[in-house]
Structures are given as C-alpha cells and as structure tokens.
Amino acid sequence: MDIEAWVWWLIGAVGLGIPLVVTAMPEFGMLAAGAVAGAVTAGLGGDIVLQVLVFVAVSVALIAVVRPIAGRHRSQRPELASGIDALKGRQAVVLERVDGTGGRIKLAGEVWSARALDSDQVYEAGQQVDVVDIEGATAIVV
Known part of the structure; x- marks a missing residue:
C-alpha cells in the first residue's frame, strides 16, 4: 500500500501539533501550519521540491511575523489598572x-x-x- 505524500504531510502536522499542546510553544503550531500547506501543495499535484519549499516558506513566514507580535503582546502591561x-x-x-x-x-x-x-x-x-x-x-x- 503506497501512502500519498499529502497524507504524510498531515501526519507530520499532527506530529508537530502534539508538542505544541504539551509544551505550549507556538513555534510548533507554526511548523504544523507549514506542514498543512505542504499537504495542500501535494494534494494539488506539486512535486516534492515544491512541497518542501512551501513548507519552509510558510513556517518561516509565520515564525518571522507572528512571533514578534506575540512577544510584544506578552511584554505589554495590562491596560486595566486596579487598586x-x-x-x-x-x-x-x-x-x-x-x-x-x-x-x-x-x-x-x-x-x-x-x-x-x-x-x-x-x-x-x-x-x-x-x-x-x-x-x-x-x-x-x-
């Protein structure tokens, strides 16, 4: 039985989602999203090189954009003053x-x-x- 490439990408996405839940490190979620993008590319008929490029591009883009935004939100003081x-x-x-x-x-x-x-x-x-x-x-x- 030959498993199609998109299935492997989805298995990889699930595999990356597990440490996301266990460690609460959002980077694993971004890598999982990259793997889903790779699965979509495979499902649309893209070759393995294109699949890997899409995976890397989506993962790096998410980490480069989302991580600094999340860091700023974590370091900001809450707007609600009390006491x-x-x-x-x-x-x-x-x-x-x-x-x-x-x-x-x-x-x-x-x-x-x-x-x-x-x-x-x-x-x-x-x-x-x-x-x-x-x-x-x-x-x-x-």
Missing part, C-alpha cells in the same frame, strides 16, 4: 479644606484623607482636584 493605580489620575471633590498638611476628599465614592502636592496650594470645599499619587491612605492632589 491604587486605578485611582491615580482620577478627579475628586474636596470635602474639607486641603492644603500641604492635610484635608479630606471624596474619591471614587469614598472619603479619603488628602494633601496638596504643592505645600503652598490650598483647595477649598467643593473644588475639583486631580489625584496624582497615593501614599498609604492619603491622596496627593493638584
């Missing part, structure tokens, strides 16, 4: 006079102690301020 980081940059309303030594603001529906970033600056009740930092339980505002 104290989510409060920085928000606006608050002064409840009790805020100066360089202290005061009270309403920030994100909660009452916070606050102090002015510039010790000479004074904010009166009712004014809008921006939170630039959080130190402990005190919001630093401008």
Whole structure:
C-alpha cells in the first residue's frame, strides 16, 4: 500500500501539533501550519521540491511575523489598572479644606484623607482636584 505524500504531510502536522499542546510553544503550531500547506501543495499535484519549499516558506513566514507580535503582546502591561493605580489620575471633590498638611476628599465614592502636592496650594470645599499619587491612605492632589 503506497501512502500519498499529502497524507504524510498531515501526519507530520499532527506530529508537530502534539508538542505544541504539551509544551505550549507556538513555534510548533507554526511548523504544523507549514506542514498543512505542504499537504495542500501535494494534494494539488506539486512535486516534492515544491512541497518542501512551501513548507519552509510558510513556517518561516509565520515564525518571522507572528512571533514578534506575540512577544510584544506578552511584554505589554495590562491596560486595566486596579487598586491604587486605578485611582491615580482620577478627579475628586474636596470635602474639607486641603492644603500641604492635610484635608479630606471624596474619591471614587469614598472619603479619603488628602494633601496638596504643592505645600503652598490650598483647595477649598467643593473644588475639583486631580489625584496624582497615593501614599498609604492619603491622596496627593493638584
């Protein structure tokens, strides 16, 4: 029984898919996609040289294009800020006079102690301020 070339390519694709699942290395998936492209080439009647060239070209192209994109996505910080980081940059309303030594603001529906970033600056009740930092339980505002 003579197995056709496209079947061998699909067996190779499955063989490359197994380490992809086991190791979670996306490069194996890209090589498996190259093997599928080789199978398609074989199914369309391409000779062995063309099949290998298509396999190499598709695999290298995927690795060259997808891998850097995936690396950038992995290294980017999540856009969703939480905790104290989510409060920085928000606006608050002064409840009790805020100066360089202290005061009270309403920030994100909660009452916070606050102090002015510039010790000479004074904010009166009712004014809008921006939170630039959080130190402990005190919001630093401008």
